[in-house]
Amino acid sequence: MSIKKILCLLISFAVISSALSPIAMAAQSDYAAGLSGFFTVADGIIELVTRTLKSFDRRTVYGYFTGVADIPELDKGYVPQGFCYVESLDAYAVTAYASGEPSIISLVNASNGERIKTVYLGYEDGTHSKAHAGGIADIGDSLVVTIGDCINRVKLADIAQCGDYSTVVFSGSIRTDLTACSYACSYGNRLLVGEFYTYTTDASYTPAPAHFNYISLFERSYTYCEMFDMSDLDAAFSAEKPQAEAVFAMPNSVQGIAFDGETLATAISYGRNNDSYLRYYNVKKAQVKTTEVYGQKVDLIILDRSCIESESTLPPMIEGIDMRSGKVTGIFESGAQKYSDSKFIVSRICEF
Numbered sequence: 001m002s003i004k005k006i007l008c009l010l011i012s013f014a015v016i017s018s019a020l021s022p023i024a025m026a027a028q029s030d031y032a033a034g035l036s037g038f039f040t041v042a043d044g045i046i047e048l049v050t051r052t053l054k055s056f057d058r059r060t061v062y063g064y065f066t067g068v069a070d071i072p073e074l075d076k077g078y079v080p081q082g083f084c085y086v087e088s089l090d091a092y093a094v095t096a097y098a099s100g101e102p103s104i105i106s107l108v109n110a111s112n113g114e115r116i117k118t119v120y121l122g123y124e125d126g127t128h129s130k131a132h133a134g135g136i137a138d139i140g141d142s143l144v145v146t147i148g149d150c151i152n153r154v155k156l157a158d159i160a161q162c163g164d165y166s167t168v169v170f171s172g173s174i175r176t177d178l179t180a181c182s183y184a185c186s187y188g189n190r191l192l193v194g195e196f197y198t199y200t201t202d203a204s205y206t207p208a209p210a211h212f213n214y215i216s217l218f219e220r221s222y223t224y225c226e227m228f229d230m231s232d233l234d235a236a237f238s239a240e241k242p243q244a245e246a247v248f249a250m251p252n253s254v255q256g257i258a259f260d261g262e263t264l265a266t267a268i269s270y271g272r273n274n275d276s277y278l279r280y281y282n283v284k285k286a287q288v289k290t291t292e293v294y295g296q297k298v299d300l301i302i303l304d305r306s307c308i309e310s311e312s313t314l315p316p317m318i319e320g321i322d323m324r325s326g327k328v329t330g331i332f333e334s335g336a337q338k339y340s341d342s343k344f345i346v347s348r349i350c351e352f
Helices: 003-017 021-026 041-054 156-161 233-238
Strands: 066-070 079-086 091-097 104-109 115-122 133-139 142-147 150-155 166-169 172-175 183-187 190-194 213-216 219-221 223-229 244-250 254-259 263-268 276-282 287-293 296-302 308-314 318-324 327-332 348-351
Touching: 066 104, 079 142, 079 183, 079 327, 091 133, 104 133, 133 190, 133 318, 142 156, 142 183, 150 156, 156 166, 172 233, 183 254, 183 318, 190 244, 190 254, 213 296, 223 254, 244 287, 254 327, 263 318, 276 318
Parallel strands: 079 133, 079 318, 115 166, 133 183, 244 296, 254 318
Antiparallel strands: 066 348, 079 091, 091 104, 104 115, 133 142, 142 150, 150 172, 183 190, 190 223, 213 219, 223 244, 254 263, 263 276, 276 308, 287 296, 318 327, 327 348
16 A cells, blocks of 8 residues: 555544544553643544654654653743652652743642752852753752852752742752763762763853764764762861762763663754653673873773663653652753644653
8 A cells, every 4th residue: 555545544534533522632652641732632643644644663662651740840941951759758759941030949749749959059149040941969968059050059958948939048069070961860879970072063062072082983872960978968078179989981072960870871862853762771791991090190081872772753852850669750941832843742741
């Protein structure tokens, strides 16, 4: 059967289905039922047709994901970036930024999906951070938030004392040698913070040449993800310079990571119309070299293609991820008003 005939059949089916509300709504799968924008009969028909068309090209069929909670503050123009699960609170934490507005952390109850509170990020001088809030991680008695080339500490006790939409003040900062600390995650007392790079001429995404690694004729790495020992947070944030324990040579376009000591999950995306990838690397398979950071020689763990365990294709604009109960959970930024023209909008915290 020709493609033209198949399309004619699909269009005919869509016209007939438009009069049958229950059938059209049943066409909506769990795959999209929890996502915003899939609540009408027309949307149900569109999804049915789209998914049927995609079935002819398996490269465009998305892997499993399901919404577990709404991403907060999208209606106020905020763009979500970092994400982590805060075990002591049984809550999700989301960082976000908005043009001309203070950067924020929003906490969401992981059990019922309700927003707990949103706090503005501020400095001791009384000003607010209005920068591009990046990664966030739960470690010890604090959350760490990356902004620019700095790792900033926010004590959970300070957040607890804050009212909804009040300001929490950073209680310490570490300046790294990364071009920009785009993402973060924690594993035990270890904090991993990394930079972003893609094949563009945008100078803001260009890491230091010392971070470039030639892997093979067909594979190169351009960015570092540095791992720090944060077992003593007070000492780490008062030290004259950071003390990295190891460095990962990362693939391009990483927006978020999650680590369990053996597997490093990477959220890879760039552009509102380009599909994302959730890629899992087996760190134990990585080749290990040596590099120097902050005046010390440390292991350089190279995540090349030979370390890939699995990969799934997801909608565009995946951002921060973390692990909860052994499952990767995370967010997309396509639900932001700024990216309302994205090809596939996801405005929910999702489990993968």
